[in-house]
Amino acid sequence: xxxxxxxxxxxxxxxxxxxxxxxxxxxxxxxxxxxxxxxxxxxxxxxxxxxxxxxxxxxxxxxxxxxxxxxxxxxxxxxxxxxxxxxxxxxxxxxxxxxxxxxxxxxxxxxxxxxxxxxxxxxxxxxxxxxxxxxxxxxxxxxxxxxxxxxxxxxxxxxxxxxxxxxxxxxxxxxxxxxxxxxxxxxxxxxxxxxxxxxxxxxxxxxxxxxxxxxxx
Numbered sequence: 001x002x003x004x005x006x007x008x009x010x011x012x013x014x015x016x017x018x019x020x021x022x023x024x025x026x027x028x029x030x031x032x033x034x035x036x037x038x039x040x041x042x043x044x045x046x047x048x049x050x051x052x053x054x055x056x057x058x059x060x061x062x063x064x065x066x067x068x069x070x071x072x073x074x075x076x077x078x079x080x081x082x083x084x085x086x087x088x089x090x091x092x093x094x095x096x097x098x099x100x101x102x103x104x105x106x107x108x109x110x111x112x113x114x115x116x117x118x119x120x121x122x123x124x125x126x127x128x129x130x131x132x133x134x135x136x137x138x139x140x141x142x143x144x145x146x147x148x149x150x151x152x153x154x155x156x157x158x159x160x161x162x163x164x165x166x167x168x169x170x171x172x173x174x175x176x177x178x179x180x181x182x183x184x185x186x187x188x189x190x191x192x193x194x195x196x197x198x199x200x201x202x203x204x205x206x207x208x209x210x211x212x213x214x215x216x217x
Contacts, residue, residue, distance in 0.1 A: 001024075001025045001026070001046045001047065001112070001113070001116045001156075001159075001177070002025070002026040002027075002028075002043070002044065002045050002046050002176065002177050002178075002180075003020055003025050003026070003027050003028075003045060003046065003047045003048070003049060003112060004027075004028050004029075004030060004036065004039055004040065004043070004045045004047075004048045004049070004073075005017050005020070005027060005028070005029045005030070005049045006029075006030045006031075006032075006033070006035075006036040006048060006049065006050045006051055006054065006059065006062065007029075007031070007049070007051045007078070008031050008032060008051060008053075008054050008055055009051075010031055013029050013031060014029065016049065016108070017029050019105055019109075020109070020112070021152060022152060023109055023139065023152070024139065024152040024153070024155040024156040024159065025112070025156070026156065026177060026178050026179050026180050027180055028043065028045075028180050028181045031055075032054055032055045032056040032057065033054040033055070033056050033057025033058060033059060033061060033062045034056040034057045035056075036048070036050070036054075036057070036062050037057060037062060037065060039181070040066060040071065040073065043176070043181060044073075044176055045073045046073065046074065046115070046116045047073065047074045047075075047076060047112050047115045047116055048062075048066070048073055048074070048075050048076070049076050049078050049108075049112065050062060050063060050075055050076065050077050050078065050095070051077075051078060051079055052077060052079040052081060052090065053079065053080075053081075059077070059079070060090075060093050063075050063077070063090075063093050063094050063095055064093055064094060066094070067093075067094035074096045074097070074115035074116070074118055075094065075095045075096050075097075076095070076096065076097045076098070076099060076108075076111055076112060076115055077090045077095040077097070077098045077099070078099050078101065078103065078108070079098075079100065079101060080100065080101045081100070082100025082101070086098075086100075087100075096115055096118070097111050097114075097115055099111060110137075113136060113137065125137065127159070127162040127163065129162050129165075129166070129206075129217055130206040130217060131143055131144045131206065132148075132158070132162065132201065132206060132217070134155075134158060134159055134162055136159060139155060141155065141158065143201050143202060143206075146202075148200050148201060148202075149200070150197070150200060151196075153178060153179075153193055154193060154196060154197045154200065156177070156178040157174055157178050157190075157193050157194070157197060158197060158201075158217075160173070160174055160177045160178055161174075161207065161215060161216070161217040162217055164216070164217065166216060166217070167216065168210045168213045168214045168215070168216045169214050169215055169216065170213060170214035171190045171191075171214055171215075173214070174190050174214075174215070175189075175190060194207065194209075194215060
């Protein structure tokens with residue numbers, strides 16, 4: 001899942017981003033509304049975590065712009081304005097969910113994952129394919145019942161492959177969904193991550209390389 005965190009309080013924004021990355025999400029950060037609109041115009045996000053009171057372009061205008069453009073991204077407003085009228089207004093603007101500050105981080109993660117499921121074609125909450133079982137909520141993977149210990153990035157790559165439901169996923173798509181905007185597009189990180197992932201999943205190999213196209217599970 002790829003997430004954009006839009007928050008002008010830099011310490012809070014960076015803290016949220018760090019926590020989400022530990023949950024195997026690819027996270028970009030914008031500190032104002034104009035930067036958020038720039039990023040959403042060039043990157044394919046599943047969820048935008050959006051503060052309302054932003055500099056340059058107000059968070060409400062960012063939300064309205066995403067709705068007007070027909071974006072499929074889901075918007076979670078995360079703001080100190082937590083009164084009922086504030087929530088009603090935020091949802092009426094086009095937000096898909098609303099969480100007031102202060103908040104429990106576990107609840108934020110659960111809400112982001114729920115919105116991420118809504119931004120993609122319907123799939124079961126626990127993914128199974130080729131003897132591999134992946135539970136995104138529990139960050140757990142097993143192969144034929146054997147626990148598999150993965151890094152957050154390996155987990156993210158495996159989740160993208162399993163959500164592909166047997167279709168070919170290109171290296172570019174994996175970079176888009178499992179890494180953030182700071183990744184070098186010419187890096188070999190996908191190939192290296194795929195090597196370690198295959199080794200941990202064990203034999204027989206379940207991830208197929210499709211020459212010139214990408215990978216398939």
